[in-house]
Amino acid sequence: MEPRSRSFWLLTAFFALFLLFLYGPTITIGILSFQGEGGGLTFPMRGVSLYWFRDLFEEQAVGDIWGSFSRSLILGLMVMVTTIVVSVMGGLAFRKRFAGSAVLFYLIITALVIPSILISLGVGLLFSQSGLTVHWSTSGFGAQLTWTLPFGLLIMFAVFNRFDKSYEEAARDLGATPWQTIRHVVLPIIAPSLIGVALFGFTLSYDEFARTLLTAGSYNTLPLEIYGMTTNVTSPVLYALGTLTTVFSLIIIAVFLCIALLSNRRKAKAANDAGKGMI
Template identity: 80%
Template sequence: MEPRSRSFYALAAFFGLFVLFLYGPVITIGILSFQGPRGGLTFPMNGVSLHWFFDLFEEQAVGDIWGSFRRSFGLGLMVMVVTVVFSVMGGMAFRQKFRGSTFLFYMIIASLIIPSILVSLGVGLIFNILDLDVHWATSGFGAQLTWTLPFGLLIMFAVFNRFDRSYEEAARDLGASPWQTVRYVVLPIIAPMLIGVALFGFTLSYDEFARTLLTAGSYNTLPLEIFGMTTNVTSPVLYALGTLTTLFSFLIIGCFLSIVILLRRSQASKGSDAGKGMV
């Protein structure tokens, strides 16, 4: 085995510092959330316990933690479903050139470079002008779609650019209708990528702050609630909340990855069964 060069160790050290920079704040909050009952917001820690996690599940003097969590979770599911559906429809529509497709593409991508707070302000103003209620499930929902849909569409563009059209042609040769081709051929093939789009849609919505700031109305989502708690709560219960929400995010990612693995194993087993049948 050849000895590693000095550049390898230098790059490894740089990568380690980069990972520490990314996850250092999360690790710090996680450690501080395990302080004792008399613990503060900074180091050194005053004891070690689960006190602040238990305190989190009790009634808080300030804020509505679990109500905001339910709103963020519900909003994330709504955004996820719409993002997946419209991303697939948009990806299939852009498989063929049509008049205005280039302009429409750049208009979609433009929402990613517009400052998020301006999008939130614009959506809120539109709802006020139309005399509609500014609410997390309406205006907040629309504002977050301007963030998640472009990502979903970009993923679908990449997927369909590499999609082998011979599968669709074979289905049509066997008498499948356009809908049957999409349902039984296209969707099963791109299913793992759809899980990725769904994960993007949910996670981007779940922790979105700026685009929800002026469109949530009277009820906060979880990111807004946490921001409000930073000015009112002066105990490590805020760190306990941050630790639990981080673990919840990792749990969601793990569930989606498990679904992808199961889908790929199912497709592989079907392919092997089909090969045995031909033999």
């Protein structure tokens, strides 16, 4: 086996430093969350315990941690479902050219480059000036969709650009209606991509701050609650909260990845069974 070149080790060291820069702050927060009862917000640690995790589940003098968590969870699920449905519909629509399709495409992409705080301000003003209530489930929901829908649509555009239309033609030749073709042919084939869209939609919504800042109304989502606590809470309970939310996010990602893996295995098994049936 040939020895590794010097460039290989330099690139490896650079990549390791990049990972440290990327995940170092999260690891630091995780370590500091295990401070002892008399610990502070900095090193060196004063003992090691689970005290601040227990304190997190007790009533806090400042903030509504679990209420904001439930709002972020509900909002994330709302955004996820809407992003999936609209992205699939948009992907199907853009398979054929129609009047104004190019303009509409660039308008969708523009939402990604406009500063988030301006979108938050614009949506908040739109609701307030229209006499509508500024609330996390209405204006906050709409503001977050301007962030998640472009990602979902771009994924669907890529998926349908590579989609083999012969499957649909075969289904129609066998007498399937357009809806049956979408339900029993198209959706099962693109299911792994839909899982990716769902993951994007939920995670982008769950930790979104700027687009929710001026559209959440009187009730904070979890990112807003954490930001508010930084000006009042000066204990490692903040680190414990950050560690738990990070673990929750990783669990969500793992769940989606497992679903995608199972979906791919089921599709491969169905393809093998179909091949054996033809033999």
